[in-house]
Every structure is written in structure tokens, then in C-alpha cells.
Amino acid sequence: MRMKETQKELKEITILFAGDSGDGMQLTGNEFANTNALFGNDLATFPNFPAEIRAPLGTVAGVSGFQMKFGSTEVFTPGDQADVMVAMNSAGLKSSLHNVRRDGLVIINTSGFDKKNLKLAKYESNPLEDDTLKNYRVFKMDITKLTQETLKDSGLARKDVERSKNMFVLGYLYWMFNRKMDGTIDFLTRKFSSKPEILKANLDVMKAGYHYGDTTETFTSRFEVKKADLPKGKYRSVMGNQATAMGLIAAAQKSGLQLFYGSYPITPASDILHELAKHKNFGVKTFQAEDEIAAITACIGASFGGALATTGSSGPGIALKGEALGLAVMLEIPLVVVNVQRGGPSTGLPTKTEQSDLMQALYGRNGEAQTVIVAPSTPKDAFAIAFEACRLAVEHMMPVMMLSDGYIANGSEPWAFPASADLPAITPKFADPSKYEDKEYLPYKRDENLVREWAIPGMPGLEHRVGGLEKEDLTGNVSYDPDNHEYMVKIRAAKIKKIEDDIPLQAIDQGPEKGKLLVLAWGSPYGAIKTAVRQLLAEGYVVSHAHIKYLNPFPKNLGEVLGNFEQVLIPEINDGQLDILIRNKFLIPSKRLCKIKGLPFTAGEIIEKVKEIY
Amino acid sequence: MSDTLTAKDFATDQDVRWCPGCGDYSILKQAQSVVAELGRKREEIVFISGIGCSSRFPYYMETYGMHSIHGRATSIASGLKAIRPELDVWIITGDGDSLSIGGNHLIHLLRRNFDVNILLFNNEIYGLTKGQYSPTSPIGTVTKSTPFGALDHAFNPSAVALGADCSFFARTLDRDPKHLKEILKRGNSHPGASLIEIYQNCNVFNDGAFFTFTDKATKSGSTLFVEQGQPMVFGAEREFGIKLDGFKPQVVNLNEGHSLDDLWIHDEHDYMKATLLSRMFDIPSEGGLPRPFGVFYSIERGTYEVALETQVQEATEALGKGDLDKLIAGNSTWEIK
Numbered sequence: 001m002r003m004k005e006t007q008k009e010l011k012e013i014t015i016l017f018a019g020d021s022g023d024g025m026q027l028t029g030n031e032f033a034n035t036n037a038l039f040g041n042d043l044a045t046f047p048n049f050p051a052e053i054r055a056p057l058g059t060v061a062g063v064s065g066f067q068m069k070f071g072s073t074e075v076f077t078p079g080d081q082a083d084v085m086v087a088m089n090s091a092g093l094k095s096s097l098h099n100v101r102r103d104g105l106v107i108i109n110t111s112g113f114d115k116k117n118l119k120l121a122k123y124e125s126n127p128l129e130d131d132t133l134k135n136y137r138v139f140k141m142d143i144t145k146l147t148q149e150t151l152k153d154s155g156l157a158r159k160d161v162e163r164s165k166n167m168f169v170l171g172y173l174y175w176m177f178n179r180k181m182d183g184t185i186d187f188l189t190r191k192f193s194s195k196p197e198i199l200k201a202n203l204d205v206m207k208a209g210y211h212y213g214d215t216t217e218t219f220t221s222r223f224e225v226k227k228a229d230l231p232k233g234k235y236r237s238v239m240g241n242q243a244t245a246m247g248l249i250a251a252a253q254k255s256g257l258q259l260f261y262g263s264y265p266i267t268p269a270s271d272i273l274h275e276l277a278k279h280k281n282f283g284v285k286t287f288q289a290e291d292e293i294a295a296i297t298a299c300i301g302a303s304f305g306g307a308l309a310t311t312g313s314s315g316p317g318i319a320l321k322g323e324a325l326g327l328a329v330m331l332e333i334p335l336v337v338v339n340v341q342r343g344g345p346s347t348g349l350p351t352k353t354e355q356s357d358l359m360q361a362l363y364g365r366n367g368e369a370q371t372v373i374v375a376p377s378t379p380k381d382a383f384a385i386a387f388e389a390c391r392l393a394v395e396h397m398m399p400v401m402m403l404s405d406g407y408i409a410n411g412s413e414p415w416a417f418p419a420s421a422d423l424p425a426i427t428p429k430f431a432d433p434s435k436y437e438d439k440e441y442l443p444y445k446r447d448e449n450l451v452r453e454w455a456i457p458g459m460p461g462l463e464h465r466v467g468g469l470e471k472e473d474l475t476g477n478v479s480y481d482p483d484n485h486e487y488m489v490k491i492r493a494a495k496i497k498k499i500e501d502d503i504p505l506q507a508i509d510q511g512p513e514k515g516k517l518l519v520l521a522w523g524s525p526y527g528a529i530k531t532a533v534r535q536l537l538a539e540g541y542v543v544s545h546a547h548i549k550y551l552n553p554f555p556k557n558l559g560e561v562l563g564n565f566e567q568v569l570i571p572e573i574n575d576g577q578l579d580i581l582i583r584n585k586f587l588i589p590s591k592r593l594c595k596i597k598g599l600p601f602t603a604g605e606i607i608e609k610v611k612e613i614y
Numbered sequence: 615m616s617d618t619l620t621a622k623d624f625a626t627d628q629d630v631r632w633c634p635g636c637g638d639y640s641i642l643k644q645a646q647s648v649v650a651e652l653g654r655k656r657e658e659i660v661f662i663s664g665i666g667c668s669s670r671f672p673y674y675m676e677t678y679g680m681h682s683i684h685g686r687a688t689s690i691a692s693g694l695k696a697i698r699p700e701l702d703v704w705i706i707t708g709d710g711d712s713l714s715i716g717g718n719h720l721i722h723l724l725r726r727n728f729d730v731n732i733l734l735f736n737n738e739i740y741g742l743t744k745g746q747y748s749p750t751s752p753i754g755t756v757t758k759s760t761p762f763g764a765l766d767h768a769f770n771p772s773a774v775a776l777g778a779d780c781s782f783f784a785r786t787l788d789r790d791p792k793h794l795k796e797i798l799k800r801g802n803s804h805p806g807a808s809l810i811e812i813y814q815n816c817n818v819f820n821d822g823a824f825f826t827f828t829d830k831a832t833k834s835g836s837t838l839f840v841e842q843g844q845p846m847v848f849g850a851e852r853e854f855g856i857k858l859d860g861f862k863p864q865v866v867n868l869n870e871g872h873s874l875d876d877l878w879i880h881d882e883h884d885y886m887k888a889t890l891l892s893r894m895f896d897i898p899s900e901g902g903l904p905r906p907f908g909v910f911y912s913i914e915r916g917t918y919e920v921a922l923e924t925q926v927q928e929a930t931e932a933l934g935k936g937d938l939d940k941l942i943a944g945n946s947t948w949e950i951k
Contacts, residue, residue: 038948183946236947246942253938260697280929282936285696285922289689290722297686297719298693301662304680305698327683383942417947420938457678457694457701460657465626465672467681468665477628478673 009224012071013177014079017169018096019088019112021055021064024166029066030412031170035183036070037237037414040227043070044378044527045412046078046600051267051350058120063095072226076378076527078411080602086169088112088143090121097132106136107172109165111144141212143168150208154201164198164205171209177223181206233416240379240408241268243415244312244338245275247386249282252308254387255394255426260302260309262287262295264317267350268406269340272312292320296337300324303333304466306430306456308390312338315357316347319364325399326365327468329492332444332452334393334428337371338386341405343598352598353406355523356574361401362552362581368489370496372400373552377526379408380415385549391426396499397451403551405573407524407600431455433462443476449502450495499553506555511537511544517614518565520590522548522578525571525601532606543610548578559586569593569613571606619656621646628673637788637814638667641735642674644795645704649677652702652802659702660694662687664711667742668735668814671706685716688723688732692918695728699919702802703730709750710740713769717749720809721778726918727806731798734771734811739820752897757819771811772892772910776885781806783888784909788814789828793839793907800909806917826898827905836898840891840908845877848904856903863890863903882912 015032017025026047033045048065055062069079081101087093089112100106113128127133128140147165154161174181185203192199213222238246252259261284263273277286285307289295292313299309313321318339328335341357343349357364361373372392376385382404393400431441431453441462446452455462464476472479473487510533511518519529526547533545546561548554562568562582570579571593579592593609595601624646632638649659659677663669665684672679682690687705695703712720712734723730739757740746746759750771754763775783782804786797794812801808813824826836834850846856847868855877857866866872881887888911896902930936 034946038946040948040950186946230950232950234943234947234949236942236944238944249936249941250938253936258697260693262693279936279941280926281933282938282941283926283930285926287693287696287922290718293686294689294692294719294722297682297689298696300682301680301690301693301695302697303693304660304678304690305694305701307697309693323683324686331680417942420942457660457698458657460655463656463676463678465675465679465681467672467679468683469681 007222007224009226011073011225012069012075013084013223013225014067014069014082015084015086015173016082016096016099017066017086018063018092019086019166020057020091021050021052021062022057023064023088024163025064025066025088028166028170029068031184031187032173033068033070033412034187034237035174035179036177037235038183039179040230041070041072041225042075042228042230042414043068044075044078046407047410049351056120058089058091058117060091060095060121063091065092065096067099070225072228074228074230076530077600077603080604086173088169090117090123090127093127094121094123100136102135104136106133106138107169108138108140109143110140111142146208146212147205150205151201154197154204156197156201160198160201164202167202167206168209168212171206172213175210175213175222177225181210230414231416235414235416237412238380238383238415238417239271239410239412240376240382240404241271241340241410242275243380243382244386244402244404245272247383248276248308248310248336248390249279249284250383250420250423251387251390251426252284253282253420254423255308255390255428257306257308257394257428259284260287260299260307261285262289262298262302262309262311263313264289264292264295266292266314266317268342268409269312269314269317269338271409272338272340292317293324296321296324299335300328300331300333303328303335304331304456306454308334308336308394310336310338310390312340314340314342314350315344315360318357318360322365325371326367326369328399329365329369329371330468330471331466332397333454334397335399336386336389336393336402337399338389338402338404340409341403349598351406353524353600354573354596354598355403355405356577356596357403358551358574358577358581361403368493370493370552372396372398372496372499373403374400374550375403375523375548376408377523377547377549379411379413382408383415387423391424392499392502394426394428395451396449396495396502397429397454398495403523405524429454431459431462433459436461442474444471444474446491449498450491496553500556503550503553503555505557506546506548506561508561509545509547510534512542513544514564515544516542516565517544517567517569517610518562519543519545519569519571519606519610520548520562520578520582521571522551525573528601528603529571529606531603532610535603536607536610541610541614543614551578554585562586562588567591567613569609571595571601571609573600619650621650624649624656624676626674626676630674631670632667633818635817636667637737637816638671638735640788640791641733641794641812641814642671644791644798645733646675648795648798648802649675651799654702658700659704661704661706662691662694663706664708664716665742666708666711666740667816668706668708669711685711685714686719688712688716688719691730692719692723692726692728695730695919696922699729699923705730705732707732707734709734709736709738709748709771713749713771713774721774724775724778724780724807724809727781727915728919729806729917730808731801732807732809733798734809735814736771736811737814737816737820738823739816741816741819745819770892770895771809773889773895775809776889776892776911780809780911781915782808782909782912783811784808785811785813785907787824787828787907788812797909804912805914832899836904838894838904838906840880840906840910842880842882842909845874845879847874847877858890861890863894865903882909885911885913
């Protein structure tokens with residue numbers, strides 16, 4: 001007999017998938033996210049996976065996790081604590097159970113809890129039998145066996161059968177959350193178009209998971225998360241690296257320049273290269289260089305030739321690019337460098353997020369060698385910021401560093417994407433050969449914004465030589481003159497300062513314009529702070545949030561904004577780098593909230609700190 | 615008009631600042647003369663250098679130019695060529711610049727085969743930093759940084775180039791302007807990466823490194839100028855030849871029972887024979903074979919920039935010209951009304 005089914009309506013749900021890195025947790029998570037996005041929920045995702053491609057099976061080190069929050073309200077983070085967890089094996093449970101709230105639902109794949117798995121996960125007793133799970137609601141099913149049962153007549157190899165067990169989970173969740181399978185059916189049909197038997201197996205298993213939920217008596221409540229009341233418009237789901245790549249392409253189209261992307265594979269930036277390489281039909285030229293230095297110097301060559309030259313890497317690669325970046329500063333040519341930050345120093349934590357390259361971006365070169373620095377705050381924002389980085393680079397003849405991070409790069413969210421017609425035009429400062437008599441062109445002559453003209457090979461009469469040696473003002477000839485050097489150092493700095501007039505003023509994201517406490521931040525902590533400040537305001541705290549996207553130069557009213565608050569709290573995923581800059585520039589006793597665990601902030605951590613200092 | 619340009623038209627207003635007597639002057643003069651004869655417009659020519667004495671070269675060429683950073687002229691030129699295949703790009707580099715700090719970029723440029731000319735000024739010393747041994751200095755070289763002699767086995771640039779599957783390698787000398795000019799022209803007309811090693815005398819820090827090959831007394835016996843399709847003959851009276859004994863080149867005397875028909879006929883399209891030439895690297899005065907000069911190897915294979923351009927065109931034909939709005943919207947969208 002079937003028990004009566006109830007529907008439980010929730011505003012938002014945080015769900016956490018944890019399994020072996022071979023269990024397909026990322027695909028399951030992404031598909032579940034896409035389906036919810038298509039349904040109309042707002043959401044944010046957080047993939048968390050090991051650096052090793054095939055970490056030892058069944059161990060905690062090999063766990064691949066995927067957390068997401070979706071809701072009928074606006075969602076800014078993947079959630080602090082999970083309401084629902086799927087543990088595919090013992091190691092998955094062990095690695096992530098502490099992230100599940102008390103009374104949360106834990107769905108267990110029992111076949112991942114045999115003697116061998118328990119031992120690999122270093123469980124001394126079986127958590128399904130002792131009191132490990134006493135504070136949770138537990139639902140057990142033997143997913144492996146159910147999958148095998150579904151495919152017993154498929155003739156597929158055992159390995160292929162096992163591989164599709166994540167589809168059982170996905171089907172089951174679709175039932176549980178009352179979602180249609182259509183989106184995933186389309187996705188699988190595209191993915192396995194050349195492997196019909198694998199496609200059929202995946203579809204069969206997913207449907208079996210759905211029907212299992214529908215027909216078994218074991219579980220009685222389904223969750224109802226209604227559509228979110230998002231602003232009107234057309235939406236898609238987007239990941240940070242993908243948005244970055246599209247921002248670069250859009251900027252190339254809007255500037256009429258050829259896009260060149262020189263890069264060397266590095267986690268977590270490689271997906272930008274992968275994405276761009278797909279779009280050669282936009283005239284995009286991707287170049288997988290022999291090393292990080294070749295990647296950026298090839299860009300310098302491409303920029304010298306008149307392309308929109310862009311490169312991407314992560315901290316260790318940016319360190320290698322330092323000298324070449326200095327050359328670009330000296331040459332005053334457009335160049336965009338995307339740093340998808342990860343945990344450091346050295347190789348650090350390749351797959352974990354951190355914001356610890358701000359000082360490197362600002363000071364990581366020999367000499368007085370500033371670049372413009374911009375930073376996106378969310379995955380979708382990476383589109384606008386990548387576009388803006390290109391605009392500033394091209395219109396101000398200058399290298400621009402974009403500081404993304406692993407959390408933004410791999411996270412996804414719904415995006416009310418813009419129409420190309422609404423993107424601003426980008427105007428390259430090309431020299432006009434017809435305006436010059438032969439040899440009259442002065443490569444380092446500047447306009448009112450201190451920007452020099454871009455004369456590229458092929459322009460007759462404008463032949464000139466540039467290089468890394470100090471330039472004489474106007475002529476660009478090599479100069480060791482002491483006064484000239486000081487002048488040129490100052491003018492390169494002044495040129496950056498001029499950009500203040502070409503970027504928006506600093507706005508308050510939420511909360512009063514003046515008041516007791518300002519939470520000031522940059523980059524990926526945006527969502528956690530947004531959520532925290534929203535809740536604090538609801539609780540009656542007088543607290544505001546300002547999020548800096550332009551880190552060099554700062555918006556020119558930033559000092560004024562800071563002066564409107566009694567206290568300034570700066571949460572960062574580093575040891576206080578923005579705080580140092582703010583204290584240095586504005587001489588205020590700002591307070592820090594630092595987290596350096598390779599993990600993003602939770603809203604709860606921000607709330608706790610605000611309450612502590614309030 | 616471009617067809618009336620002379621070597622003078624390629625000189626700049628900058629004072630040339632190499633040491634008096636430096637071999638670089640000769641190379642500059644021949645390069646200016648060659649680009650004038652080639653008839654390309656000045657604006658279509660780009661000289662890119664790294665760091666080192668030779669790397670000041672672009673300042674003295676009235677073309678587009680960049681004096682870049684140490685070892686990276688090759689990768690900068692690769693990026694330029696990738697987006698502007700039509701330009702005539704020359705790379706000026708030295709033994710330290712291209713074989714030490716920039717070794718990686720050199721071999722990758724060669725395997726990719728960008729259509730550029732690389733002039734490798736080899737003086738077997740670091741001149742700009744005032745006299746340390748370089749990767750081409752022989753073992754035992756005494757310099758400021760090796761007062762008891764260099765310990766490193768020296769690089770053989772021709773073997774490095776052939777090992778990286780270059781499509782063109784030639785060796786020439788600063789002190790043989792006629793040969794130098796001829797080789798520069800050959801390199802420039804080669805459709806692909808041309809690596810030209812130029813023995814260049816640093817009269818301040820390594821004077822006479824190549825005198826064996828340039829001094830009247832020793833030159834004829836220690837140098838072998840190879841020419842396509844011609845037997846390998848050398849000597850003051852052209853009395854010696856090189857004969858192949860299997861894979862082993864041997865010196866034979868044409869006056870002592872050997873004829874031209876016995877000799878190795880140079881074939882620059884033959885990779886195996888080019889590697890044999892590259893291995894003729896021992897010092898002739900110490901019992902080695904004569905040092906070969908000329909074009910060792912020259913084959914035509916596709917260039918990177920053309921392949922890249924073709925791929926862009928093919929992708930555009932296959933996928934249609936990129937539509938930005940479609941790209942931004944992606945595969946699945948939904949609307950909130």
C-alpha cells in the first residue's frame with residue numbers, strides 16, 4: 001500500500017552531492033542545476049573536486065563534491081549548510097556530513113558502505129549502524145544494485161552499467177523535487193549521439209530512478225520549490241569561465257579587432273581556453289603556447305600587430321608572466337590578463353579558491369609597473385568584467401588584469417544575458433597614417449587621457465621601434481636621462497589615475513548610504529555578503545555592503561563612501577590584502593575577516609562577524 | 615616608391631652603439647642591403663629582438679621593430695605572425711638569448727614553422743653582461759664566471775634546430791659578407807622558419823673565437839661551403855673533398871686517387887644528410903672535419919600561421935560566421951515574463 005504523499009513547500013533548498021571522483025557528481029550536479037534553472041529557480045552552484053584526475057578510489061581525498069542552492073527567492077550563494085545530501089559512498093559521507101544541517105535529509109547509496117569502502121574512508125564502525133547519523137533523517141537505497149537491475153538485459157559491460165548510477169540519483173531527485181527530465185534527456189541525447197546504447201542505458205536508469213521515487217512506499221514527502229520571482233527577461237545558466245570567454249569574444253566583436261588568446265593549460269583557468277577554442281568561427285585565434293611566458297609574449301606580439309590580445313592563467317602562471325607584463329606596461333599596448341586565482345603560494349591548492357593574488361596583481365613586477373585591475377563578483381558578472389577589461393585595455397592602451405577565482409570560474413548561476421546591441425562600442429586608438437608626413441609620427445605622444453596612438457605594422461610612414469628600455473617622452477627612443485625616467489614613471493601612473501574618470505563611481509549595493517557599519521569587499525565573497533547583509537538588515541542591524549569591481553584605480557569616490565561609516569569590515573579569502581590597501585590609501589582602522597581554507601565564505605560567517613563587532 | 619629603396623633607406627637616425635670592430639656591424643649592413651633588394655615596403659617589415667648586444671639591432675632598422683625581453687623575441691614574433699601572416703618578420707637573437715633563456719621558445723617556433731627569419735648571432739659569449747660563458751662556449755672556456763673553465767657541454771645550434779624539426783637551417787659568418795648576404799636572401803625566401811646561425815666575432819670578450827674559420831692561413835682547410843647539388847670540396851686549391859663512408863664523412867685528397875664522383879653531393883632536402891653535416895662539429899685544427907657553412911637543410915612544409923588561418927576559415931564555413939547574440943544566449947534559455 002502506498003502511503004499518502006505530501007508536498008512540502010520550501011523557499012530554498014541547499015543540496016550537496018558527494019561521491020567518488022569517478023561517480024559523475026559534477027555532471028549530476030550541473031544537470032540538476034540546469035533543470036532547476038530552466039524551471040525558473042534562482043540558484044548558485046559550488047563544485048568542489050580533488051586536483052587528482054583519478055584520486056584513489058573510495059578515499060576521502062578522492063571525493064568530488066557539488067553543492068548548490070536553488071530557490072523561489074533570489075539566491076546569491078550555494079548555501080551554508082545542506083538541507084539534502086546525497087552520499088554515494090562512505091568517503092563522500094565522511095567528507096561532507098558536517099556540512100549538512102541538523103535534521104537534514106541524507107540519501108545514502110548503501111552499496112558504498114561495504115567493508116572495503118568503510119575501510120578506505122577510515123570509518124572504524126559503520127556509520128549506517130552507529131549513531132553517526134542520529135541527528136539526520138536518513139534514506140537508504142542500494143543505487144548500484146538498482147542500476148544493475150535496470151540494465152540487466154542491456155548487454156552493457158559492468159563498468160558502463162556502474163557508470164550510469166548517477167543517473168538513478170538524478171532521476172530520483174527529479175521525482176523528489178517534482179522536476180521534468182526533458183532538459184537532461186536533451187543533454188544526454190546530444191552527449192551520447194554517437195553511442196546509442198549508452199544513451200539508452202542512461203535514460204533508462206534516470207527514468208528508473210524517477211519511477212522508484214514514484215512507486216516505492218519508502219518515502220513520503222516531496223519538496224516543492226516554486227519559481228523565483230526574478231526580474232523579467234531572457235535567462236540562461238552560465239559558469240564563470242564561460243562568461244569570461246564570451247566577454248572576450250564580445251569585446252573583440254564590439255571593437256572590430258581580431259581576438260587572440262594565448263594561454264598555457266592551468267587549473268582553474270583552462271576552461272577559458274577550451275571555450276574560446278570552440279569559437280574559431282568568430283575569427284578567434286587561440287594559441288596553446290609552450291609555457292606561460294610564451295603565452296603572454298605571443299600576446300604582446302599579437303597586440304603589437306593590432307589584435308585584441310588576451311591571456312589567462314592562475315597565480316603560478318601569472319608569476320611567470322611578470323616580466324612580460326612589465327614589457328607591456330612599458331610598451332603601452334592593450335593586453336588583457338585573466339587570473340583565475342587559486343590557493344597559493346606555489347602550486348598551493350589548484351582546485352580550491354582564494355583571493356590572494358591581489359598584491360601580486362598590483363605589485364608583482366619589477367619597477368613601478370602598475371596595471372589596471374578589475375574583478376568580477378559572480379559567475380555572470382565575469383562577462384561584463386571581461387568585456388570591461390578589454391574596453392579599458394584598448395581605449396587606454398594599457399595592460400589590464402582581471403582577477404577572477406576558482407569559485408567564480410566553476411560556479412554557475414542564471415543570467416539575464418544582454419543583447420549584443422546593448423553592449424557599448426569599443427574604440428581602438430589607431431593612428432591615422434594620412435595625418436603624418438614621413439617620420440613625423442611620435443609613438444609616445446599622448447592625448448588628453450595620456451593615451452598614445454596605436455600604430456601597427458602595415459601603416460606606412462609610422463614605422464617605429466619600441467622596447468623594454470626606458471622610453472624618451474614623445475619619441476620613444478631609448479633614454480637614460482634621469483629626469484625623463486622619473487617623468488615617465490609618473491606619467492604611467494598618472495595615466496592609470498585618469499581611468500578614474502572612465503569608470504563608475506562606487507555604489508552601495510545594499511543598506512543605507514551612511515551608517516554604522518560598511519561591509520566592503522571585492523570578488524567572489526559577493527554572494528555570501530549579499531545574503532548576510534540582507535538577513536542582518538531584516539533583523540534590524542544598520543549595515544551596508546559595497547563591492548569594489550575596480551581595484552586599480554579605485555573609484556574616485558571610494559574614500560568618501562568609506563567616510564560615511566563608523567566602521568568598515570573587509571571580508572576576504574586571503575590574509576587581508578584589500579584591507580592593507582584600504583588602510584594605506586585612506587588611513588582608516590578597517591577590520592578584517594579573513595578565511596584562508598580554500599573555501600568560500602558562508603553567509604553565516606559574515607553574519608557572525610558583523611554581530612561580533614557591531 | 616618601395617622598389618627604389620636602398621640600404622640607406624633602412625638606416626635610422628639612431629647612433630649605432632656596438633663596440634668598434636664588432637661583427638654586428640657587418641650583419642646590420644648586409645641586412646639593410648638585403649631588405650632593400652627584397653623590395654618589401656618598410657611598413658611590412660618587422661624586426662624583433664630579445665636582449666643582448668645583437669638585440670639592439672631593431673633600433674637601427676627603419677621598419678617596425680621591438681627590442682623586447684630576454685629570450686622572448688621568438689614567442690613575440692610567433693604571436694605577431696599568428697595574427698598578421700602577411701608581414702615579413704625577422705628575429706634578431708644571440709646564443710644566450712635563443713639557446714639559454716629562450717631555448718624553449720626557439721624549439722617550439724621551429725617545430726610550429728612560423729614563416730620568420732631568425733638571425734642567431736653566435737659569438738660563444740655573453741657580451742652585454744660583460745663576458746660570461748654562453749651555452750655555445752666550448753668546455754673549458756675561461757671567463758669571468760668560469761675562472762677555472764666552463765664545465766658545460768656546449769650546444770650545437772644546427773643539431774638543436776634539426777632536432778626540433780626545423781624546415782631551414784644555414785650557417786654563415788660575419789666576416790664573409792658575400793656569403794652572409796646570400797644566406798640572408800635564401801633564408802628570407804624560404805616559406806617557413808629559417809634559422810640562420812651567424813658566427814659573429816666579439817672582439818672585446820671573445821676575440822678570435824672563429825678565427826680558424828676566418829683567418830686566411832686556416833680558413834680554406836677548416837671550412838666547407840656547401841652548395842646544393844655540388845660535391846663537397848674544400849681546401850686552398852680545392853684539393854680536398856668529403857666522401858661518405860656509410861654514415862661517416864671522411865676527408866679525401868682529390869690529388870691522391872679520388873675524383874669528384876666519389877664525393878658526397880650536397881642535398882639540402884635530405885634530413886639524414888643534414889644531421890651528418892650538423893655533426894661535423896669538432897674543431898678542425900684538433901683533427902676534426904672542416905666546419906660546414908651554407909644551407910644545411912631546407913624543406914617546405916606548412917606554416918603555423920597558414921594552418922591557423924585555414925582553421926578559422928573552415929570553422930567559419932562549417933559553423934557559419936559567428937553570431938554574438940546566439941553565442942551569448944547559448945543552447946538553452948528561458949524567459950521570465
